[in-house]
Amino acid sequence: MSERLSGLRCALCKAVGYLVVDHVRGIASCESCGQSALVSDGEIERAGA
Numbered sequence: 284m285s286e287r288l289s290g291l292r293c294a295l296c297k298a299v300g301y302l303v304v305d306h307v308r309g310i311a312s313c314e315s316c317g318q319s320a321l322v323s324d325g326e327i328e329r330a331g332a
C-alpha cells in the first residue's frame with residue numbers, strides 16, 4: 284500500500300509531487316529521481332493518517 288504525497292518536495296531533486304510513501308515499509312521514494320528514504324518526518328505521518 285502506497286500513497287502519493289502531492290504536497291511534499293524531494294530533498295534531493297527538489298521535485299514536488301513525486302514522493303510516494305510506502306506505509307508498510309515505512310519508506311518514502313521519489314519517482315522523479317528514484318531515491319528513497321526512511322520516513323521519520325511528522326509531516327508524512329500526518330499525511331498518511
Ligand SMILES: [Zn+2]
Nearest residue numbers: 293296313316
Ligand atoms: Zn527526487
